[in-house]
Amino acid sequence: MHTLSSSLRVIWACLKKDLKSTSSEPLFTLVSIILPLNVLLLMGLLVISGGLAPTAVVMQDSGPLAQQFYAAMKEAHSFVLQPATTQQANALIEQGRIVAVVTIPADFDTRMRQHQSVAVEVKINNLNTDFTNDIRRALPLSITSFYAKAEPSMVTITPQEIDAYPQDLGYIPYLAVPILVIGLMVGGMVQAGTAAAVEWERETVKELLLSPASLVAIVLGKMLAAFLIGLAGAVVVLVVLIALMGIWPVHWGELIGFTLLVLVLFTAWGTLLGTWLQRRTPVATLAIGLCVPLFFLSGPFGPISFFAPLEQLVARVFPVYYAIVVLQHAFHGFTLNTSGIGINLLILAAYTLGGLILATMVLRRSTVAH
Amino acid sequence: MVQAFVRAVWTICKKDLRVWLRQPSNVAITVLPALALLFVDALSAGAVGRSPVALVTLDQGPRGQQMAQVIHQADLFRVSDATPAQAQVLYNNLDVVAILTIPANFTQSVEAHAPIHIEVQINNLNTDFTNDIRRAVPDAITQFYQQRGGESPIKVTLQEQNLRSQDIQLFQYSAMPLLLLLLVVSGLVSSSLAAASEWETHTIKELLLSPASSGAIITGKVLTGFVTTFALGVLVLGVGDLLGWVQPVGVYWLEVLLILALVALFSAGLGVTLGALLERIQPVSSAAIVIALYLFFLTGGTAVLAFDPGWLQTVATFVPLYYGRHALEMAIFYQSSDQLGRDSTVLAGSALLAVGLGILAMRRGMADAR
Numbered sequence: 255m256h257t258l259s260s261s262l263r264v265i266w267a268c269l270k271k272d273l274k275s276t277s278s279e280p281l282f283t284l285v286s287i288i289l290p291l292n293v294l295l296l297m298g299l300l301v302i303s304g305g306l307a308p309t310a311v312v313m314q315d316s317g318p319l320a321q322q323f324y325a326a327m328k329e330a331h332s333f334v335l336q337p338a339t340t341q342q343a344n345a346l347i348e349q350g351r352i353v354a355v356v357t358i359p360a361d362f363d364t365r366m367r368q369h370q371s372v373a374v375e376v377k378i379n380n381l382n383t384d385f386t387n388d389i390r391r392a393l394p395l396s397i398t399s400f401y402a403k404a405e406p407s408m409v410t411i412t413p414q415e416i417d418a419y420p421q422d423l424g425y426i427p428y429l430a431v432p433i434l435v436i437g438l439m440v441g442g443m444v445q446a447g448t449a450a451a452v453e454w455e456r457e458t459v460k461e462l463l464l465s466p467a468s469l470v471a472i473v474l475g476k477m478l479a480a481f482l483i484g485l486a487g488a489v490v491v492l493v494v495l496i497a498l499m500g501i502w503p504v505h506w507g508e509l510i511g512f513t514l515l516v517l518v519l520f521t522a523w524g525t526l527l528g529t530w531l532q533r534r535t536p537v538a539t540l541a542i543g544l545c546v547p548l549f550f551l552s553g554p555f556g557p558i559s560f561f562a563p564l565e566q567l568v569a570r571v572f573p574v575y576y577a578i579v580v581l582q583h584a585f586h587g588f589t590l591n592t593s594g595i596g597i598n599l600l601i602l603a604a605y606t607l608g609g610l611i612l613a614t615m616v617l618r619r620s621t622v623a624h
Numbered sequence: 625m626v627q628a629f630v631r632a633v634w635t636i637c638k639k640d641l642r643v644w645l646r647q648p649s650n651v652a653i654t655v656l657p658a659l660a661l662l663f664v665d666a667l668s669a670g671a672v673g674r675s676p677v678a679l680v681t682l683d684q685g686p687r688g689q690q691m692a693q694v695i696h697q698a699d700l701f702r703v704s705d706a707t708p709a710q711a712q713v714l715y716n717n718l719d720v721v722a723i724l725t726i727p728a729n730f731t732q733s734v735e736a737h738a739p740i741h742i743e744v745q746i747n748n749l750n751t752d753f754t755n756d757i758r759r760a761v762p763d764a765i766t767q768f769y770q771q772r773g774g775e776s777p778i779k780v781t782l783q784e785q786n787l788r789s790q791d792i793q794l795f796q797y798s799a800m801p802l803l804l805l806l807l808v809v810s811g812l813v814s815s816s817l818a819a820a821s822e823w824e825t826h827t828i829k830e831l832l833l834s835p836a837s838s839g840a841i842i843t844g845k846v847l848t849g850f851v852t853t854f855a856l857g858v859l860v861l862g863v864g865d866l867l868g869w870v871q872p873v874g875v876y877w878l879e880v881l882l883i884l885a886l887v888a889l890f891s892a893g894l895g896v897t898l899g900a901l902l903e904r905i906q907p908v909s910s911a912a913i914v915i916a917l918y919l920f921f922l923t924g925g926t927a928v929l930a931f932d933p934g935w936l937q938t939v940a941t942f943v944p945l946y947y948g949r950h951a952l953e954m955a956i957f958y959q960s961s962d963q964l965g966r967d968s969t970v971l972a973g974s975a976l977l978a979v980g981l982g983i984l985a986m987r988r989g990m991a992d993a994r
Binding site: 281282285292296299300302305306307308323330331332347350351352353365366369370371372373374375376377378379380381382383384385386388390391392393394395397398399400401405406407408409410411412413414415416417418419422423424425428444448531533534535536538539540542543544546547548550551555556557559560561562564565568586588589590591592 | 649650652653656657660661663664667668675676691700716717718719720721733734737738739740741742743744745746747748749750751752753754755756758759760761762763765766767768769777778779780781782783784785786787788790791792793794796797798809813817905906907909910912913914917918921922925927928929930931932933934936937953
């Protein structure tokens with residue numbers, strides 16, 4: 255029977271041993287610490303466009319109505335506009351620098367005043383339906399907004415928007431939270447997984463298994479060491495998000511508490527992965543390689559209930575989803591599911607406990623196999 | 625002389641292939657990220673661009689019903705018809721992004737040319753979903769007016785001119801860069817591990833003491849990476865063709881195979897360089913997958929590069945995958961060889977440069993080992 259004090263001693267010894275091992279490989283430790291930041295940069299490339307279509311506008315008419323149409327396009331939440339001549343616009347779209355060219359004809363104002371139809375030419379680089387449809391839908395928005403201001407008596411049907419939140423949150427601040435979660439996942443799993451697997455690669459696991467120490471205490475000690483190193487990586491990412499990118503959390507207490515819980519969770523699962531695979535290479539490569547698919551699978555773009563039922567089902571399998579839910583609440587005060595923050599936290603805690611129990615079980619099985 | 629060289633290359637290639645096949649976890653980690661992303665794409669393909677909304681039609685008159693029909697048929701939303709109370713429940717449960725309400729006096733107001741609003745209650749927690757709704761509602765209004773033909777007050781019409789012969793479905797569009805990701809991950813990971821393992825397991829000594837020339841050793845290493853990567857690429861392309869994801873036609877099969885071969889050679893060369901430079905499996909495996917992901921995302925990932933900022937588009941032109949992606953898009957989607965000369969020259973040059981760097985790195989490593 256392991257007493258509490260002996261278990262604490264084992265935890266402390268394993269923690270010290272792993273921290274000392276880590277300090278003997280300063281380059282790898284440094285790489286581990288900046289790994290979440292690396293994920294932030296990598297995933298940042300995904301969202302940097304902000305979903306706005308770079309579009310050239312050829313203003314063949316410079317009359318007031320044509321100018322109003324241009325202004326309506328600018329306010330359509332869909333374009334990054336740049337005025338251009340026909341030649342410049344064609345060159346830009348051929349080079350793939352822009353995705354659309356809108357040409358406002360020379361007789362725009364005249365025909366509008368005479369209530370005659372006006373054809374606005376739209377040349378689209380129709381690469382794929384998703385992006386192309388965004389442009390196709392943004393132009394009617396520009397047209398209705400234009401009429402609402404220029405000829406309010408003509409187009410009488412207009413949308414009246416009632417927003418749930420006082421202001422929209424940008425694409426990047428919103429997606430920064432799921433990216434943070436993925437960074438915590440990669441940082442925690444790589445550090446914990448490699449620390450566990452290295453015991454097999456160096457065959458030091460024999461000493462651990464033959465010692466009278468409790469297996470749970472060994473796992474906890476190793477997890478704690480990986481957690482402390484992962485914490486350094488988490489702090490680096492949070493500093494970048496908050497201080498450099500200006501994404502200020504609404505609930506500081508929640509941010510600190512939830513970040514710690516999420517990091518413990520992924521440390522537990524990293525330990526499990528390392529104990530199971532027993533080799534550092536597949537652990538590190540899997541943790542890094544699967545970060546992008548897991549990001550997309552876990553509902554990073556909005557409440558998962560807005561997506562197809564199968565997507566919802568798959569997302570709910572992964573703890574990344576629940577981590578995103580609680581951290582979106584901490585950062586932006588958003589509610590992304592109806593379960594309540596408490597239930598989401600309980601699920602995360604259950605995943606953490608599950609990871610710890612499974613890692614201990616795998617370690618126990620390897621005792622028999624050894 | 626030549627015979628001995630070929631025999632040495634073949635022997636090393638056979639040995640590395642056997643080692644590769646004996647490590648299924650390494651094979652799995654090379655294919656998992658791309659396959660997982662393909663799964664994500666397939667999962668989300670159905671609902672892209674169509675947000676779930678609740679539609680409350682309070683007007684039973686002809687115009688109100690017509691507007692409701694337009695909203696249903698416009699392929700802009702996933703619509704749930706609801707009473708005001710039901711809609712509020714759906715909205716509160718996060719089952720819909722927005723509630724669209726057609727007011728009771730809609731028909732009366734439209735026929736009297738009086739201003740009338742379609743109420744849009746939006747859960748505006750991020751701009752992505754919110755802007756989709758903001759674009760879609762005016763699109764529906766425009767379609768409603770268009771049904772009135774010549775009587776439509778909207779005189780501004782859009783004359784769409786597509787740059788390409790057809791729109792590509794998002795899933796197909798994303799599948800193709802994922803094929804490139806698969807090639808790059810596979811080439812980089814397998815070649816770098818094969819090279820680094822010679823140092824880590826000290827088998828480099830045996831290789832150097834053998835009568836095989838260093839040129840044969842290096843060629844054998846690159847060839848293994850190329851063969852495994854290319855074979856994997858052809859296999860996935862074949863499966864993609866059978867499933868209808870990516871379907872080259874006629875002579876364009878050759879073009880696609882050429883590009884796959886060049887990308888495979890580039891990745892294998894880069895992998896050997898990395899493995900020979902770092903000489904240790906652990907940092908090599910992490911670095912290989914991170915480099916592969918950066919190369920992938922710097923060329924737009926699964927999105928459209930033209931939406932990204934200008935500086936990123938400029939950076940992309942220095943990444944060889946940019947040219948591979950362009951050539952594959954042209955051949956697979958548009959049955960075109962547009963700029964094939966440029967694309968294949970850049971890819972071939974990059975592949976040769978990568979192999980050249982690999983040779984230099986291996987030679988340097990071998991000299992150190994001597």
